[in-house]
Amino acid sequence: MSRRAAAEHRLAWLLCAPAVIAMLVVTAWPMLYAVWLSLFRYDLRFPDQRQFVGLDNYLSVLGSETWWQALFNTLLITVGSVSVELVLGFVFALVMHRALIGRRLVRASLLVPYGIITVVAAMSWRFAFDPTTGFVNALLGLDGAWLAERWSAFFVIIQTEIWKTTPFMALLLLAGLTLVPEDLLRAARVDGANALQRFFRITLPLMRPVIMVALLFRTLDAFRIFDTVFVQTRGAQGTDSVSIVGYNTLIARLNLGLGSAVSVLIFVCVLAIAALYIRGFGIDLSRREDA
Amino acid sequence: MENRVIMAPMLSRTRFITGTIVSAVFSALLGCGEQVEQIPRLRWYVFAERSGAFEQAAQDCARAAHGRYDIELAALPTDADQQREQLVRRLAAGDPDIDIIGMDVIWTAEFAQAGWVLPWQGEPAREAREGRLASAVASATYQGRLWAEPFTTNTQLLWYRSDRVDTPPSTWDALFGMAERLGADGTIEAQGERYEGLTVFFVSLLASAGGSVLTSDGQHVSLEEAPTQRALAVMRRLANSPAADPALATAREDQARLAFETGDSSFMINYTYVWPSARANAPEVARHMAWARWPAVMPGRPSRVTLGGINLGIAAYSRHPELAFEAAACIASAANQRIAATRGGMPPTIAELYDDADVRTTFPFAGLLRDTLRDAVQRPQTPLYADVSLAISHTLHPMRDIDPARDAGRLREAVGRALRSEGLL
Numbered sequence: 195m196s197r198r199a200a201a202e203h204r205l206a207w208l209l210c211a212p213a214v215i216a217m218l219v220v221t222a223w224p225m226l227y228a229v230w231l232s233l234f235r236y237d238l239r240f241p242d243q244r245q246f247v248g249l250d251n252y253l254s255v256l257g258s259e260t261w262w263q264a265l266f267n268t269l270l271i272t273v274g275s276v277s278v279e280l281v282l283g284f285v286f287a288l289v290m291h292r293a294l295i296g297r298r299l300v301r302a303s304l305l306v307p308y309g310i311i312t313v314v315a316a317m318s319w320r321f322a323f324d325p326t327t328g329f330v331n332a333l334l335g336l337d338g339a340w341l342a343e344r345w346s347a348f349f350v351i352i353q354t355e356i357w358k359t360t361p362f363m364a365l366l367l368l369a370g371l372t373l374v375p376e377d378l379l380r381a382a383r384v385d386g387a388n389a390l391q392r393f394f395r396i397t398l399p400l401m402r403p404v405i406m407v408a409l410l411f412r413t414l415d416a417f418r419i420f421d422t423v424f425v426q427t428r429g430a431q432g433t434d435s436v437s438i439v440g441y442n443t444l445i446a447r448l449n450l451g452l453g454s455a456v457s458v459l460i461f462v463c464v465l466a467i468a469a470l471y472i473r474g475f476g477i478d479l480s481r482r483e484d485a
Numbered sequence: 486m487e488n489r490v491i492m493a494p495m496l497s498r499t500r501f502i503t504g505t506i507v508s509a510v511f512s513a514l515l516g517c518g519e520q521v522e523q524i525p526r527l528r529w530y531v532f533a534e535r536s537g538a539f540e541q542a543a544q545d546c547a548r549a550a551h552g553r554y555d556i557e558l559a560a561l562p563t564d565a566d567q568q569r570e571q572l573v574r575r576l577a578a579g580d581p582d583i584d585i586i587g588m589d590v591i592w593t594a595e596f597a598q599a600g601w602v603l604p605w606q607g608e609p610a611r612e613a614r615e616g617r618l619a620s621a622v623a624s625a626t627y628q629g630r631l632w633a634e635p636f637t638t639n640t641q642l643l644w645y646r647s648d649r650v651d652t653p654p655s656t657w658d659a660l661f662g663m664a665e666r667l668g669a670d671g672t673i674e675a676q677g678e679r680y681e682g683l684t685v686f687f688v689s690l691l692a693s694a695g696g697s698v699l700t701s702d703g704q705h706v707s708l709e710e711a712p713t714q715r716a717l718a719v720m721r722r723l724a725n726s727p728a729a730d731p732a733l734a735t736a737r738e739d740q741a742r743l744a745f746e747t748g749d750s751s752f753m754i755n756y757t758y759v760w761p762s763a764r765a766n767a768p769e770v771a772r773h774m775a776w777a778r779w780p781a782v783m784p785g786r787p788s789r790v791t792l793g794g795i796n797l798g799i800a801a802y803s804r805h806p807e808l809a810f811e812a813a814a815c816i817a818s819a820a821n822q823r824i825a826a827t828r829g830g831m832p833p834t835i836a837e838l839y840d841d842a843d844v845r846t847t848f849p850f851a852g853l854l855r856d857t858l859r860d861a862v863q864r865p866q867t868p869l870y871a872d873v874s875l876a877i878s879h880t881l882h883p884m885r886d887i888d889p890a891r892d893a894g895r896l897r898e899a900v901g902r903a904l905r906s907e908g909l910l
Contacts, residue, residue, distance in 0.1 A: 254909075255909060258909045430678065439909055445574075447906075
């Protein structure tokens with residue numbers, strides 16, 4: 195390496211250093227501390243009884259029905275909401291992309307739900323589905339307590355998530371749509387491809403990287419769902435998500451060891467999801483020109 | 486001190502902001518010196534009480550202290566779980582802002598064991614016990630020491646419709662029989678949601694059947710086979726009875742109250758607050774509303790019902806513990822308990838007050854209430870109560886699917902794991 199290259203290399207590290215240090219302090223340290231705590235039997239109420247237990251907390255979590263139940267619930271909510279969001283998001287993105295009149299108005303109004311705080315949205319939907327105060331039962335001529343039964347409670351939670359985050363999906367996909375060259379679509383049209391063929395053969399393949407990134411973001415987000423479930427059911431009727439389990443263990447029971455083990459396991463799940471997308475579906479988050 | 490910087494109207498906005506910041510910093514710097522002359526301000530963390538009875542007690546006590554201390558209320562949520570979450574976070578961090586704590590009876594063991602409240606000793610302890618109901622004193626006692634002063638108490642009664650029922654049922658079996666014979670109007674309202682109230686229901690049934698959740702030292706699981714199965718059988722029978730409310734699995738105290746106030750139910754298990762509520766919201770129903778002792782599980786053995794209420798603890802990190810003890814004693818005095826009862830509807834812990842004319846007007850069932858309180862049962866007195874309660878309510882929900890023989894074993898296992906702080910709940 196020439197002297198000049200070495201100097202540049204050093205400069206690069208120097209320029210990155212503030213960001214790296216900040217990340218180490220605010221991200222890496224708390225995560226490592228959580229891993230460290232998860233190896234102890236440690237209750238905030240009885241700090242003197244702190245005791246090293248190795249992997250016992252993990253065995254305890256992985257051996258419990260509650261964890262697997264919550265993991266299943268979380269995956270159900272994730273798959274249920276993200277898949278519908280993708281389809282709806284595409285529809286919205288196409289509408290925003292093709293809107294001829296009132297383009298700004300269409301875009302702004304589609305984005306409104308995303309601007310609403312999750313807790314507020316969750317509360318609104320809880321009241322909407324409430325048998326006494328809500329409009330949903332009146333509208334559908336039904337009489338059920340939606341949040342009192344497991345599957346209807348899941349329905350309410352998932353639809354709240356969809357309502358809330360579809361705009362985010364639509365926005366990302368809209369950015370992807372603008373990347374599809376008009377010329378290509380016109381050429382296909384000249385060759386006799388109909389609208390459906392153009393969408394599936396040209397638009398979709400070209401947008402694949404964008405779709406994958408959008409799916410990755412939303413899946414990671416949906417997997418960590420907490421507020422909607424907390425507000426709407428507090429995890430009752432078998433709707434616990436993994437984050438709710440973590441909250442109950444850490445905040446309600448003050449069990450730092452076990453709670454940290456749950457948090458670390460959630461982190462591992464998130465890593466696994468990210469790895470699946472990046473390795474399995476081949477997303478390249480840092481696409482280079484020459485690649 | 487806030488007027489240190491006197492604003493002239495022509496002052497620009499920027500200068501105003503700068504001025505405010507400067508004055509804030511200035512008073513913060515001088516703060517230490519000034520506080521010596523100020524009246525110590527005691528912060529009383531307690532649930533937001535709507536009638537203003539607590540506010541009244543705080544003002545009266547501060548006035549009686551002649552400038553030695555002032556009491557300021559810090560409102561907590563009304564939900565007991567959320568009160569605890571907020572308090573516990575502050576206490577675990579050693580927050581000195583808390584002086585007096587309105588402690589739910591179930592927190593005594595946890596707060597005492599963790600060293601978050603100071604024990605009551607000597608003369609103040611003797612006075613705090615004097616004339617108080619034994620069960621209320623027991624709720625504030627852990628390992629032989631008093632950790633809080635008994636302030637208000639509460640328990641459940643059986644409420645029924647006197648126009649449909651001549652003599653109230655004395656046992657659960659009799660209750661089911663009567664309710665089912667009444668048909669559509671016979672509905673029984675109770676608490677069946679997966680929350681702490683379900684634990685309360687189970688503890689009352691278990692104690693009435695002669696059992697207990699933990700051994701008397703609070704260290705091990707008791708849950709004797711026969712009483713546990715008997716209690717579980719009542720829960721199962723209730724949830725599968727045609728007289729059960731269809732929404733039992735999501736009913737808390739308030740859902741039960743609202744359902745009873747519609748007039749379509751004939752029986753309800755609930756706390757005393759339903760009486761003033763019905764009189765205000767549903768006078769038609771209140772006219773025919775009568776009360777009886779909580780039904781027995783076994784004939785001839787009076788029911789034992791779970792005790793509620795709040796006691797006053799002194800936070801371990803308080804800056805003025807001496808004054809806080811004094812203030813708490815004043816707040817829980819007979820005069821203030823009378824106000825809490827007549828104005829706020831919270832039954833007193835001083836036994837004599839149940840003969841007081843004003844209290845009798847508020848609680849026409851005062852005699853029955855005192856008898857029930859005398860036989861009341863404590864919820865498991867362990868620092869791990871929150872865990873134990875989660876284990877019980879999670880295992881027994883929904884009540885319609887309980888199988889007494891199988892679930893007695895599952896329950897013992899779940900409570901055992903909770904006591905060992907093992908596993909998720």
